[in-house]
Amino acid sequence: MKENKLMKFTFGLFFALAGLSSKAMAIGVDAAIEKYFTPFSDKFSAAVFASINIFGADVPVLIFIMIGTSIFCTFFLRGISIWGFKHSLHQIFHRKTDHSHKGEVSSVGALATALSGTIGIGNMAGVAIAISIGGPGAMFWMCLGAFFGMVLKFCEVTLSLKYRTFNKDGSVSGGPMYYIDRGFAEKGFGRLGKTLAYVFALACIPGTFGGGCMLQTNQAAQQFAIITGGSGSFFDTNSWVFGLIVAVIVGLVIVGGIKSIARVTSKVVPVMCIIYVLASLVVVAVHFMDIPRAIYTIINEAFFPKAVTGGIIGSIIIGLRRSIQSNEAGIGSSPIAYAAVKTNEPVSQGFVSMIEPFLDTVVVCSMTAFVIILTGAYHNYSDGISGIELTSSAFQSVLPFFPYILAVVIILFALSTTLSWAYYGQKAWTFLVGEGKKRIIFYQLIFCLFIIIGSSMNIKSVIDFTDATYLVMAAPNLLAILLLVKDIKFDLKEYCKKHNLIFKMNKVWFKNE
Numbered sequence: 001m002k003e004n005k006l007m008k009f010t011f012g013l014f015f016a017l018a019g020l021s022s023k024a025m026a027i028g029v030d031a032a033i034e035k036y037f038t039p040f041s042d043k044f045s046a047a048v049f050a051s052i053n054i055f056g057a058d059v060p061v062l063i064f065i066m067i068g069t070s071i072f073c074t075f076f077l078r079g080i081s082i083w084g085f086k087h088s089l090h091q092i093f094h095r096k097t098d099h100s101h102k103g104e105v106s107s108v109g110a111l112a113t114a115l116s117g118t119i120g121i122g123n124m125a126g127v128a129i130a131i132s133i134g135g136p137g138a139m140f141w142m143c144l145g146a147f148f149g150m151v152l153k154f155c156e157v158t159l160s161l162k163y164r165t166f167n168k169d170g171s172v173s174g175g176p177m178y179y180i181d182r183g184f185a186e187k188g189f190g191r192l193g194k195t196l197a198y199v200f201a202l203a204c205i206p207g208t209f210g211g212g213c214m215l216q217t218n219q220a221a222q223q224f225a226i227i228t229g230g231s232g233s234f235f236d237t238n239s240w241v242f243g244l245i246v247a248v249i250v251g252l253v254i255v256g257g258i259k260s261i262a263r264v265t266s267k268v269v270p271v272m273c274i275i276y277v278l279a280s281l282v283v284v285a286v287h288f289m290d291i292p293r294a295i296y297t298i299i300n301e302a303f304f305p306k307a308v309t310g311g312i313i314g315s316i317i318i319g320l321r322r323s324i325q326s327n328e329a330g331i332g333s334s335p336i337a338y339a340a341v342k343t344n345e346p347v348s349q350g351f352v353s354m355i356e357p358f359l360d361t362v363v364v365c366s367m368t369a370f371v372i373i374l375t376g377a378y379h380n381y382s383d384g385i386s387g388i389e390l391t392s393s394a395f396q397s398v399l400p401f402f403p404y405i406l407a408v409v410i411i412l413f414a415l416s417t418t419l420s421w422a423y424y425g426q427k428a429w430t431f432l433v434g435e436g437k438k439r440i441i442f443y444q445l446i447f448c449l450f451i452i453i454g455s456s457m458n459i460k461s462v463i464d465f466t467d468a469t470y471l472v473m474a475a476p477n478l479l480a481i482l483l484l485v486k487d488i489k490f491d492l493k494e495y496c497k498k499h500n501l502i503f504k505m506n507k508v509w510f511k512n513e
Contacts, residue, residue, distance in 0.1 A: 062471040063320055066330050069478045070148035073155055073485055077492065081150040081354060088351045111338075111352055123360065124276075124410065125219040127368040128390035129463060131378050134318030136294075137301030139369040141319025146361035149329025150354045155481045155488050158350035159183065160335030161343065162491070167435070174339020175424075176200045176332035176473075177431045180480045187483060196476035197431075200332060203472040204428035207333070208447060210466035212421025213250075214454025216414035217243050218462050219388040221455040223407045226392060243455030246411075247448035250418050272412040273364065279405065280367035283398045287374035294373045324470060327357035331470045332477035336424045347495040371395060422447050 074081060092111065130138040156176065163182045164174030177197045184193020221242040228234070234241075284291070302319075328334060334356065341349050368391060372378050377394035388410065395402040422444065429443040454462060481488075 060471065062475060063324070065478060066152075066324065066471075066474055067148070067320065069482060070145075070152050070330065073481065074148055074151045076485055077151055077154075077489060080154060080492070081147055084154070084351055084354060085358075088354045091348055091352045092355060111356065123364045124368050124391045124406075124413070125215075125388040127365050128372060128378075128388065130318055131369065131372055132390060135301045135305050136298045136369070136373050136378065137303070137305050138319040139366065139373075140298050140302035141316045142365055142369075143362050145320045145324065146327055146329070146357040146365075149324075149327050149357040149361075152330040152478075152481065153327075153334070153353045153357055154350040155485060156330070156332055156335045156477060157338045157353035158346045158488055158491065159480070159484060160339045161341065161346035161349055164339040172340045173427060173431070175336035175427060176477045176480060177204075177428060178339075179484070180476055183480055183484045183487075189483075193480075196479060200473060200476045201428040201431045203469060203476075204333070205425050205432075205443075207331070207466075207469035207473050208421045208425030208428070209450040209454075210462070210469040212425065213418045213447060213451045215462050215466050216417050217246050217451050217455040220246070220407075220410045220414040223388045223392060223403070223410045226389065227404050227407045239455040240452050243452035246415065246418070246455070247451040249415065250422060250451060251444065251448050272409050272416070275405065276409050276413075277364070277367055279395065279399065279402060280371050283371045283395060284367075284374060286398050290374050291370075294370060297373060298369070324467070324474075327360040328470070329357050330478060330481075331474045333421070333424050333473070336427050337420060345495065347491050418451065 127139065127142070130142060134141075159179040160174045160176070163179035164172055165178060166172055177200055180200060181193050181197035184190060184196065218239075221239040224242055225239065287294075324331065334353070338349055338353055343349055372390060372394045375394045375397045377390060377397060392403050392406055395406060399405075425447055426440060426443055430440065433439050
């Protein structure tokens with residue numbers, strides 16, 4: 001029965017998307033998308049990025065709020081990103097899933113799904129974009145943003161499991177929509193909480209279209225065009241065809257829900273990460289003697305940037321924007337996946353989730369940055385915004401054949417990220433319109449359509465649209481974290497006492513509280 005439904009969905013998806021694409025083909029799909037969707041994207045982004053001028057740099061208000069929230073929570077929870085790191089690793093490698101607990105997936109399975117949503121094109125193209133705009137110093141601010149982002153990830157994931165709901169069919173629903181609604185109600189702000197929960201869900205849906213699929217397929221399509229003939233080739237002028245292929249593949253998987261997504265991502269994520277990290281290490285090894293110079297360049301450019309609008313403040317904002325897009329800490333996306341974990345201890349999964357920004361930004365993004373800086377490739381792209389082509393050229397300078405391998409890795413990155421975000425969006429969608437197979441399939445079709453749209457847009461519009469939707473999602477999520485952070489701290493103290501976690505920490509960090 002399930003196989004028949006899967007086949008019907010697959011064929012329906014293929015013919016629906018093919019029909020839409022063939023009609024648009026008459027006027028040129030890529031040109032039509034650029035003409036009609038890009039202006040809307042640009043206007044939307046401009047509205048969200050309302051800024052205040054600080055020392056000559058335009059600082060988006062929402063980024064300013066996110067920075068302030070992450071710093072406050074870091075101090076309020078006594079630097080949990082530092083003392084809790086060891087326990088995070090212990091939870092990943094030594095904790096066994098108790099199948100008697102309610103939930104759908106294991107702790108590691110949820111982490112793999114969340115990592116697949118964060119480790120993606122942003123780790124390769126996003127880093128390249130940050131360096132091409134803000135110089136090598138932007139990487140320093142990306143890593144600093146990840147450090148402070150670890151505490152936001154801990155808070156939002158802990159809340160997600162604490163306030164999740166279990167559906168009649170055994171599935172789990174959780175994330176900011178639920179802890180904003182229920183958390184605010186507990187504090188006596190029920191009406192405000194329900195409103196903000198709907199705001200988040202409404203923002204999450206275009207968010208899944210932006211960073212969830214458009215950015216992924218855009219850069220994957222560009223790299224695929226590079227290895228199949230470059231400028232003027234079929235896939236360069238008909239990017240929508242690549243997007244259509246990806247849309248059908250994604251449709252095959254997402255119809256199976258979180259369990260299907262977790263099975264795929266738990267296999268794909270480790271493989272693609274190993275391939276990419278090993279290739280990066282090869283390039284770093286070739287330029288081993290230049291590592292001190294690269295580190296000096298990153299730190300020096302972080303505080304004394306050259307040719308960056310707004311100087312050091314401009315470099316910070318560029319780095320933080322890319323950090324947010326890369327690890328998604330604070331925007332409330334990955335808590336939707338973590339909510340499905342089989343556990344009765346929300347705080348335990350909060351610790352696990354802190355590894356996500358570290359692996360995503362500090363490890364994988366830093367690898368990309370070192371490859372680009374050590375090879376000097378960024379000097380060739382100093383007059384515009386450059387994404388995956390900059391990363392590809394950096395690898396190619398040492399490994400001439402690597403653009404082909406990179407294309408495979410990028411497609412896997414894009415596919416896994418898209419799968420995770422399809423699940424996020426589906427949960428936001430059902431929160432708004434309710435459960436129902438027809439309603440879910442409608443969202444899935446629209447999501448797959450945006451895969452095609454994203455493959456044909458220019459990178460600047462895609463990046464701006466992605467960042468804008470992320471920041472809109474972050475606004476109600478950050479308010480919830482600030483309102484409920486005292487409850488998080490109480491739960492953390494109880495968890496530490498129960499597990500005898502860092503005994504001195506209980507007496508020192510939480511002394512007299």
